[in-house]
Amino acid sequence: MLRLDDLALFARTAELGSLSAAARELDCSPAVASAALKRLEQQLQVRLFVRSTRSLRLTGEGEQFLEHARSALHSLELGRQQLAGGKAAISGVLQLSAPSDFGRNVLLPWLDQLQQEHPQLSLRLLLSDRVADLFRQPVDIALRYGAPEDSSLVALPIAAHNRRVLCAAPAYLARHGAPRQLEELRQHNCLQYMLGGRVHERWSFSDGRRSQAVTVSGNRISDDADVVRRWAVAGQGLVYKSWLDVAADVQAGRLQVLLPHWQGEPTPLNLICAHRDQLSKPVQLLREHLRQGCAHLLQQAPWLG
Template sequence: MLRLDDLTLFTRTAELGSLSAAARELDISPAVASAGLKRLEQQLQVRLILRSTRSLRLTPEGEQFLAHARSALHSLESGRQALAGGKAAISGVLQIAAPSDFGRNVLLPWLDQFQQAHPQLSLRLLLSDHVADLFRQPVDIALRYGEPEDSSLVALPVAAGNRRVVCAAPAYFAHHGQPRQPEELRGHNCLLYMLGGRVHDRWSFVRGGESQALTVSGDRVSDDADVVRRWAVAGQGVVYKSWLDVAADVEAGRLQVALADYRGEATPLNLICAHRDQLSKPVHLLREFLQQRCAELLARVPWA
């Protein structure tokens, strides 16, 4: 029978990329860790990890088994929480991946509030505009804009009504004028971001049931959406951003919305996970909490 501690050791080794790092985290000696990994491989009769003095990588069999090991561990944790019922405070570690701009400027203070309400819960937050691999990275859930490309992932809506808006600093509009229709954006310095190696320079709008899209350009591009927002606040140009990302800047007067009578591209925020058994009580509570906070921002949208 497979041992729970061996499964835990294997998953943490794969996530950390180091057997010694996993041993330190689990508070066991390298020799015990090496024996545990060897024991697991012998029971499965396959090689899971290839190791050298300088590197470590999963074998194809190890890649395949990793998803099953994670699923088993999550299932056991869900069972433990189910036995605990609603009487006990939620606890454990919740690992979250989120986009850079939303994560730094919106999610961080919300997570402070959530953790204050649940002080026994530990959080691990990964911020990046690169899409997290939920099967390989040490992540329980991810918050992402748009629907997942992988249909095998579980997606739960958090802010289905979110959209992009065109905005810039008041000083920029005072100097360059404010566009009254989308075509005028071609005469503005549009600040662009990259995702998956592609520059998002195609901006789309809807008004009166008619859709239109145009290609824009500018002198600044970044693969970090937070950098693009900061450029806009500094008066460097126009951005096409998620309302959730810029709502605080608009309400504080740092950014001003243009083309408010046009509806920007739909940008729903979803909670994504690899398996339904990862939808633990902490995840459900966090989703409900985030839905409420996002609804408060969406109640103040500038579009019709």
């Protein structure tokens, strides 16, 4: 019979991309974690990960089993919550700040589902690309790309392995062609994002052996990340965006990933709060809901293909 702690270790290892990181989070030694993973593979009679001294990735069988493991863990967690008081225990106001693009186009349906499952939960959602002041604004937690500049804040990983990707709409590519090398980005209209008065015009990439940055230019700049994405979908130029923000557009054919052999810069998504005592039941429930949703989107990420 499969052990629950083995399934939990497997799921967290897949999400974090590191067995040692999963072991630390689950408060067990690397040796115990390795033995648990080996035990699970023996019981399933398949290899779940391809491991080397520097990397760890899911096998095809591992990707297939991961969805079943997550579903089983989620079902057991729901059962535990019902025994502990059911949906009535998840109530109150969840005050959340999120980036404009991720908030409008990814987060909203997930919040709808969360409230359907827990109707006594109320939401207060602030959408802005500016960093929320958790000590002054009426929010308890914030979703943000990258680590917080204030080291006193608590950052909990939601999508640690998210990256930026280079994209354009089929209509733009039909008119201007697709770049074949990074240097060709200078010849294209690059849609740029501005935060805190600074334009993000230097786009960085890596092929696993070397890194390269290109300073781009274009005729459209906005401080709203959702606007920049909409311009790209409308065929106005190239865009360099978080995969989580454009995954649905890529899957629907509205955007096409360019130069997929070049990886964009890491853009981890974190849940930020001022104190660990703010990790209430609604916040913990939201965190797990978001981790599962982001993990599903990251399974289709181009750098994993």
